[in-house]
Amino acid sequence: MSETPAEGPETPNLDFQGTTPYEDYVQADVLTHLQHTLSDDPGEMVFLVATQVMELWFTVLVHEWHTAGQALREDDIPTAMAALKRSTYELESLNASWKPLAHLTPGQFNSYRSALGEGSGFQSAMYRRLEFLLGDKSASMLVPHRGSPRVYAELEKALHEPSLYDEVLGLLQRRGHDIPAKLLERDLSLRYEPDPAVERAWQRIYSASGTTGESAAGDADLLRLGEALTEVAELVWRWRNDHLVATRRAMGAKTGTGGSAGVAWLEKRAAKNVFPELWTARSHV
Ligand code: HEM
Numbered sequence: 001m002s003e004t005p006a007e008g009p010e011t012p013n014l015d016f017q018g019t020t021p022y023e024d025y026v027q028a029d030v031l032t033h034l035q036h037t038l039s040d041d042p043g044e045m046v047f048l049v050a051t052q053v054m055e056l057w058f059t060v061l062v063h064e065w066h067t068a069g070q071a072l073r074e075d076d077i078p079t080a081m082a083a084l085k086r087s088t089y090e091l092e093s094l095n096a097s098w099k100p101l102a103h104l105t106p107g108q109f110n111s112y113r114s115a116l117g118e119g120s121g122f123q124s125a126m127y128r129r130l131e132f133l134l135g136d137k138s139a140s141m142l143v144p145h146r147g148s149p150r151v152y153a154e155l156e157k158a159l160h161e162p163s164l165y166d167e168v169l170g171l172l173q174r175r176g177h178d179i180p181a182k183l184l185e186r187d188l189s190l191r192y193e194p195d196p197a198v199e200r201a202w203q204r205i206y207s208a209s210g211t212t213g214e215s216a217a218g219d220a221d222l223l224r225l226g227e228a229l230t231e232v233a234e235l236v237w238r239w240r241n242d243h244l245v246a247t248r249r250a251m252g253a254k255t256g257t258g259g260s261a262g263v264a265w266l267e268k269r270a271a272k273n274v275f276p277e278l279w280t281a282r283s284h285v
Helices: 021-026 044-073 077-096 106-116 125-133 139-145 149-160 164-174 196-209 214-251 263-270 276-284
Strands: none
Touching: 044 077, 044 106, 044 125, 044 164, 077 214, 106 214, 125 139, 125 149, 139 149, 164 196, 164 214, 196 214, 196 276, 214 263, 214 276
């Protein structure tokens, strides 16, 4: 074995008992054998892989926002900020994954669309957990997952847990902002609805910074938190809009494989603001 010229003292180790440590950690063999295309169309491979890649990013984002929410509950703003910051880089990578799918013509998409049957990203459980963490809770979104006990149980748990924004409101209240008890004690399984008191809290936090930042000393970290959340909200909005435009290009106004009105339904979803009062408060600063 040692006659091969490439094998000097600096050469990486080639000799392993069983599978490589890389494989044991990354499970690349599992990951790269999960691409079971349904049509003969060569373009379906990238559609499937881009979707799988996005699922992996959804998984990372759920992890980050969980970490951030937990840290906020413990008033540990630096840990929450680090997780939110990482998540903005991850969102950028997620959004870049649209590139290979953004220019599908209807003809290209049609060549494997029928193979998808009723399959739709709408049925993505990890995306639903992500939306739940952003505050868009809905018990009816659990229904498609009745046939998968583990997925259902995870989603049901997430439905009843505080969202990232619920944790933010708790922190604002502990920091002396007037957040109504009805919001802090709300039924967590329901969609968060914007509230004027929360808008006023963000308005105060953002106004305090002024141009000099002098009077902001007490709330400067909350302002930075508000900006990190705004960045997350903007990037999620970009994902939704990139999805909308890719869909419009690939299938026009046809109904979706998941049974919705397609683009019209996605337009409504994309119009919703993530962390709504962080956007409306800006009009009053
Ligand atoms: C360009 C190809 C794509 C088209 C034409 C398309 C089309 C659609 C349509 C029409 C819907 C509405 C539900 C339905 O009736 O099916 C939908 C929902 C959805 N799609 Fe896609 N999609 C595409 C790519 C992707 C990819 C790559 C992902 C990544 C996972 C994805 C994730 C989702 C999610 C998460 C929803 C639900 C959104 C929500 O609940 O607000 N889609 N898609």
